């Protein structure tokens with residue numbers, strides 16, 4: 617299948633900044649692919665995410681969604697419908713005064729009947745366990761509840777490509793698992809995903825990983841291949857999953873990402 621989403625030598629420099637936030641990044645995504653973008657704090661993940669959804673326009677290069685460039689004003693509406701972005705800081709995403717209205721907001725800009733909108737909002741509330749907070753002010757929610765609402769508001773829109781900027785931050789283990797399960801479910805249904813994070817263990821199942829450091833792409837490949845590159849990973853300001861780091865320290869094969877794998881490798885090494 618041909619790529620429907622392309623970054624072609626994309627750079628972005630914030631006005632007055634000394635260095636580029638993002639520098640000459642190339643990327644191609646086929647329908648249904650799951651791409652992980654890994655990078656340390658300040659490496660340019662959120663800048664890249666904003667470029668991908670058209671909120672920021674490249675200083676040079678281009679972002680193409682179905683062949684349409686995000687720099688063309690006339691394509692803006694089409695691109696916002698195809699690419700849904702879950703922000704790193706949910707407050708930046710909220711526009712409505714209640715949870716229910718927040719989930720309805722994006723749907724109201726689509727050609728949908730009020731019955732269809734009502735049904736989709738109800739589904740979103742249930743799926744993200746927000747039904748008890750229907751009338752709450754989004755800005756007054758706890759950090760984890762805000763995260764769930766920001767995901768729900770994008771999920772109901774069913775965009776072709778979902779961008780997730782650190783989607784598990786602020787979530788406890790139960791909510792994080794719920795979101796991981798949901799993303800796995802979306803993936804099986806053919807959803808295209810780009811997940812931006814500094815935590816490698818969150819994205820080991822991705823089809824491809826792109827590592828960025830100081831705005832530049834420094835590595836691409838299947839994420840599990842990174843497990844063999846302890847020093848490089850550290851030089852990019854990242855860490856391997858804790859059990860993998862332990863496997864390295866114990867002199868075991870570092871292709872280990874769970875406690876069970878570590879235990880059986882230890883048994884086999886004796």
Ligand SMILES: Nc1ncnc2c1ncn2[C@@H]1O[C@H](COP(=O)(O)OP(=O)(O)OP(=O)(O)O)[C@@H](O)[C@H]1O
Pocket residue numbers: 630631633637655656657658659660661662663664704814
């Ligand atoms: N609005 C802005 N104006 C000027 N510089 C900015 C702005 N936003 C980000 N930057 C700079 O651009 C670089 C990349 O920032 P970005 O937020 O994309 O990083 P990040 O990888 O998402 O970091 P984090 O993991 O902390 O979320 C940083 O050096 C940052 O200081």
Ligand SMILES: [Mg+2]
Pocket residue numbers: 661662663704781
């Ligand atoms: Mg960020």
